[in-house]
Amino acid sequence: MKNTLIFVTVIIFFAIIFFISDIEGFENLDNSISIKNVKNISEKEFKNIKSNRQESVYDLVNMKYKNNELPHDSKKDAYYIPNYNKEYNFNLFYNKSTTIKSISNNEKNLIKIIAYNKNKYKVYNISLTNMPIINIELEDKNNKNELISDDYTYGKINIFDNKTKQNKINILNESAKLKIRGLSSSQYDKKSYSIQFINSNSGKEKFINDLLGMDRNSKFILNSLYEDSSKIRDKLSWDTWKHISQNKDNTIKMEYVELFINDQYYGIYGLSEMPNEYKLKAQQDSSIIYKIKNDKILPELKDLSLDDLKKYGERSVNIIYPKSFSNDTLQPLKELSKLIYHTTNEQFEASIIDYISIDNCVDYFILLECAYHIDGLGNNNIFTYDIKSKKFTRTPWDLDLTWGAYPVWVKDGDVMKELLPDEKIELSKQLLYKNGNMTKTTTYLEQRLWQNNVGNFRQKVAKRWKELRSGFLETESFVNYANSLYDEVTESGAREREHERWPDGGYSTDNSFIEKFIRQRLPYLDSQFLQYLDDSGEN
Structure with missing residues (x-):
C-alpha cells in the first residue's frame, strides 16, 4: 500500500x-x-x-x-x-x-x-x-525616485562593447559600486555617476583593462551630457586636447554609451576615464594631484589650512593623491598660488619657469582659447605636482561649457540654480584670457604668461598653433570631425531617444551653431596668435 x-x-x-x-x-x-x-x-x-x-x-x-x-x-x-x-x-x-x-x-x-x-x-x-550599451542591475531596488544616490549603491554592470573588437560585441560583466557625482550638474534631473569596479567576493577595488579602449583603472565616470544641446561638446573638447597635448599621459578618453538601470532607459552618457593617480601615472611618493573646484580659493590659498578648506565643503581644493595627506601636502600648491596671485611681474617672471612645464602651459592655453573653455580659467583645474622636478602640469576638466556655451544662473530663494546654458556666437571673436573677470578671478596662470611673454610664451603659442592648424585643427577637417560626432549621436537613434527620455534637457536638430562657431573661432585665433611668429627664433 x-x-x-x-x-x-x-x-x-x-x-x-x-x-x-x-x-x-x-x-x-x-x-x-x-x-x-x-x-x-x-x-x-x-x-x-x-x-x-x-x-x-x-x-x-x-x-x-x-x-x-x-x-x-x-x-x-x-x-x-x-x-x-x-x-x-x-x-x-x-x-x-x-x-x-x-x-x-x-x-x-x-x-x-x-x-x-x-x-x-x-x-x-x-x-x-551604433553605441556601446551599459546595463546596470542594482542590488537595492526599493528606491524608485533616484536609483543611485550620493552614497554608494552596489550592483552588477553588463557592458556591450562594439568598439574594441572586430566583427563582434565584447561582453564585460563586473560588480561595482556607483554614486552621483558633480556639483551644479547634480541639480539636473539626469545625473552623472562615478563607477568603482570591485571584486564581487572581497569588495576591494578591481582594475579593468581596455574598457572601450581606455587605460587600466578601477574608476570611471558616466557624464550625463544633459545640459549640452549638441551632445558633442565634452567629447569634441577631449579629442581636441588629445591632439593638442604634447604630454600623452594627461589626455582623457571619452566614449559615447547608452545607459540602462534596472530595466529603465537613461539615455546618452559619456563614459570617460577618471583623472586619478592611475590615469595620470602618478608615481608613489613622488607626485601630488590637486583638483581645484573653486576659483575663489586659489588667490586665498596661501593663508589657508586643510581645516580651512573643509569649510568650503565640496567646492574646495581636493587632494586626489596621495590618499593620506597633511598640511605639508598642500604646501606646493600654496607656493604656486602665491606666485600667481601675489607677486609683481618681475617676481613672477623670475620664478614661474621653475614651477611649471612651459610646453604644458602652452597646450593648456591653446585649449582654453580654441574651445573658449570658460570653466577652465581658475575653476575645474587638475594640477599634478612632481616632487622630484618640483614642477606642475595641468590637466583640463569639466569641458561642457565650451564652443560657445555660456552659463546661466538664476536665484531661487537663497539658492543659485544653474539653468541650461545659452549659446553665444559672439564669444567666437573674443579672447578668453581678457575675460577672466567672468569667473571673478583677477588673473590666472596662462594669462600672466601671455601678458608678460614669459620665456617667449607668445612665440611658443604661435608656433604650436601653426602646427595644429596644418593638422587636426585645419578648418574643414575639424568642422567635418565635429559634424561626424554630431551625426554619430543622431544616426544611432540615441539623440531622439534621449530627448524623449529627458525632454527638458539640451536638444538640437543640427550642428549649425558649433560649425559656425568653429569657422569663426579658428581664423580669429590665427589673427591673434600668428602675428608673433616672427618675433623670435621660436618659429
Whole structure:
C-alpha cells in the first residue's frame, strides 16, 4: 500500500510539472535560433497571425547575446543591442510550440518580430544602436525616485562593447559600486555617476583593462551630457586636447554609451576615464594631484589650512593623491598660488619657469582659447605636482561649457540654480584670457604668461598653433570631425531617444551653431596668435 501511494504521488507530481510547463508563462524555452535565421513575413501575414490569437502578457521568447540578456526598457517594452560594422546578431530562446517571424518595417535601426503559438502572440521591438550599451542591475531596488544616490549603491554592470573588437560585441560583466557625482550638474534631473569596479567576493577595488579602449583603472565616470544641446561638446573638447597635448599621459578618453538601470532607459552618457593617480601615472611618493573646484580659493590659498578648506565643503581644493595627506601636502600648491596671485611681474617672471612645464602651459592655453573653455580659467583645474622636478602640469576638466556655451544662473530663494546654458556666437571673436573677470578671478596662470611673454610664451603659442592648424585643427577637417560626432549621436537613434527620455534637457536638430562657431573661432585665433611668429627664433 505504501509503495502504491509513493508511485501515485510521483505520477501526480510529474503530471503537474508537465501541465505547468504547458501553461502560459511557464513554458520551457529550451530551443534557440539566431535572429539571422528568422524568416521574414509581410505586414498582411502579421495581421493574420494576430487576428486569430490573443496577445500574451508573458514572454514567449528570451533574447540573449552570448548568454547575456539584451538590455530592456520596461517603460517602452523595447530591447536594445549594439551593431558592429553595421552587422548584428543575437539568439532567441523559445518553446517548441512557439513560432518566430520577423516583420517587415521601414525603420533601418529597428527589428520587429512576432512570437506566437496556437492561442497567443507577442510582438518584440529591438532597436539597433551604433553605441556601446551599459546595463546596470542594482542590488537595492526599493528606491524608485533616484536609483543611485550620493552614497554608494552596489550592483552588477553588463557592458556591450562594439568598439574594441572586430566583427563582434565584447561582453564585460563586473560588480561595482556607483554614486552621483558633480556639483551644479547634480541639480539636473539626469545625473552623472562615478563607477568603482570591485571584486564581487572581497569588495576591494578591481582594475579593468581596455574598457572601450581606455587605460587600466578601477574608476570611471558616466557624464550625463544633459545640459549640452549638441551632445558633442565634452567629447569634441577631449579629442581636441588629445591632439593638442604634447604630454600623452594627461589626455582623457571619452566614449559615447547608452545607459540602462534596472530595466529603465537613461539615455546618452559619456563614459570617460577618471583623472586619478592611475590615469595620470602618478608615481608613489613622488607626485601630488590637486583638483581645484573653486576659483575663489586659489588667490586665498596661501593663508589657508586643510581645516580651512573643509569649510568650503565640496567646492574646495581636493587632494586626489596621495590618499593620506597633511598640511605639508598642500604646501606646493600654496607656493604656486602665491606666485600667481601675489607677486609683481618681475617676481613672477623670475620664478614661474621653475614651477611649471612651459610646453604644458602652452597646450593648456591653446585649449582654453580654441574651445573658449570658460570653466577652465581658475575653476575645474587638475594640477599634478612632481616632487622630484618640483614642477606642475595641468590637466583640463569639466569641458561642457565650451564652443560657445555660456552659463546661466538664476536665484531661487537663497539658492543659485544653474539653468541650461545659452549659446553665444559672439564669444567666437573674443579672447578668453581678457575675460577672466567672468569667473571673478583677477588673473590666472596662462594669462600672466601671455601678458608678460614669459620665456617667449607668445612665440611658443604661435608656433604650436601653426602646427595644429596644418593638422587636426585645419578648418574643414575639424568642422567635418565635429559634424561626424554630431551625426554619430543622431544616426544611432540615441539623440531622439534621449530627448524623449529627458525632454527638458539640451536638444538640437543640427550642428549649425558649433560649425559656425568653429569657422569663426579658428581664423580669429590665427589673427591673434600668428602675428608673433616672427618675433623670435621660436618659429
